[in-house]
Amino acid sequence: xxxxxxxxxxxxxxxxxxxxLAGCPARQLLDRLSDKWVxxxxxxxxxxxxxxxxxxxxxxxxxxxxxxxxxRTLERDGLVSRTVTPSVPVRVDYALTPLGESLLPVVAAxxxxxxxxxxxxxxxxxxxxx
Amino acid sequence: xxxxxxxxxxxxxxxxxxxxLAGCPARQLLDRLSDKWVxxxxxxxxxxxxxxxxxxxxxxxxxxxxxxxxxRTLERDGLVSRTVTPSVPVRVDYALTPLGESLLPVVAAxxxxxxxxxxxxxxxxxxxxx
DNA sequence: CCGTATCCAAAAGGATACTG
DNA sequence: CAGTATCCTTTTGGATACGG
Numbered sequence: 001x002x003x004x005x006x007x008x009x010x011x012x013x014x015x016x017x018x019x020x021l022a023g024c025p026a027r028q029l030l031d032r033l034s035d036k037w038v039x040x041x042x043x044x045x046x047x048x049x050x051x052x053x054x055x056x057x058x059x060x061x062x063x064x065x066x067x068x069x070x071x072r073t074l075e076r077d078g079l080v081s082r083t084v085t086p087s088v089p090v091r092v093d094y095a096l097t098p099l100g101e102s103l104l105p106v107v108a109a110x111x112x113x114x115x116x117x118x119x120x121x122x123x124x125x126x127x128x129x130x
Numbered sequence: 131x132x133x134x135x136x137x138x139x140x141x142x143x144x145x146x147x148x149x150x151l152a153g154c155p156a157r158q159l160l161d162r163l164s165d166k167w168v169x170x171x172x173x174x175x176x177x178x179x180x181x182x183x184x185x186x187x188x189x190x191x192x193x194x195x196x197x198x199x200x201x202r203t204l205e206r207d208g209l210v211s212r213t214v215t216p217s218v219p220v221r222v223d224y225a226l227t228p229l230g231e232s233l234l235p236v237v238a239a240x241x242x243x244x245x246x247x248x249x250x251x252x253x254x255x256x257x258x259x260x
Numbered sequence: 261c262c263g264t265a266t267c268c269a270a271a272a273g274g275a276t277a278c279t280g
Numbered sequence: 281c282a283g284t285a286t287c288c289t290t291t292t293g294g295a296t297a298c299g300g
Binding site for chain 2: 031035039040075079099102107109110111117118122123124125128129
């Protein structure tokens with residue numbers, strides 16, 4: 001039996017990790033949800049459908065590229081619906097799907113926690129830095 | 131009064147956005163929480179304190195660099211405590227602080243949602259791609 | 261109005277080597 | 281055991297220009 005090098009050990013560990021990821025889609029989904037634009041866009045759709053320009057205003061500072069990219073991903077994942085009205089100019093409405101609605105309370109809770117505990121966090125930072 | 135160029139408009143909008151961010155620390159905190167390693171490490175500490183190596187095993191695939199960086203940030207933000215026992219070799223324990231405990235249900239809910247809805251998301255993706 | 265396409269700078273993050 | 285330091289690749293994401 002051949003001696004195994006450290007590099008071979010590492011390569012094997014990495015394959016095992018990749019396999020685990022492939023076999024655990026929930027981990028990948030968790031990574032997806034851990035995106036700031038996802039959280040912000042879902043929260044922006046909390047109180048009803050919005051048009052593209054409306055979202056762009058609500059989620060201040062988001063670039064066209066990131067907004068479109070995030071919306072496409074959310075649509076593909078079944079969290080957001082996209083409705084095109086073929087007027088001139090075209091009108092596009094985004095809304096939470098039932099699946100997206102089921103996620104909303106969760107991401108809203110994250111936002112609320114941030115709102116409610118920012119002062120404690122800042123105090124901790126000041127203590128740590130000082 | 132001078133005519134304002136498009137570039138100047140953009141620059142002003144960007145300053146306004148930056149100012150808003152500076153005045154809204156909750157937004158920055160939300161961005162922090164929207165980090166996959168943060169979610170994973172906090173969940174890894176859910177059932178009690180863990181040592182560095184233990185966390186490294188639990189959060190499979192995390193590099194030393196990212197684990198240390200995440201732990202330092204969480205410690206600075208007051209979410210995780212770091213306890214050094216000066217034995218030989220040294221022993222370091224990480225645990226959730228009360229503040230971290232208050233956040234745990236929220237991030238645990240995100241994880242649970244991912245676990246419970248991954249099949250629906252994958253079905254949506256298949257429908258979107260097909 | 262609602263995007264897409266491209267380029268490019270900045271940041272994230274893994275690999276590796278080394279230390280108390 | 282629990283890191284730190286460095287290099288270097290990959291990814292992210294903003295700016296800009298253009299199209300249906």
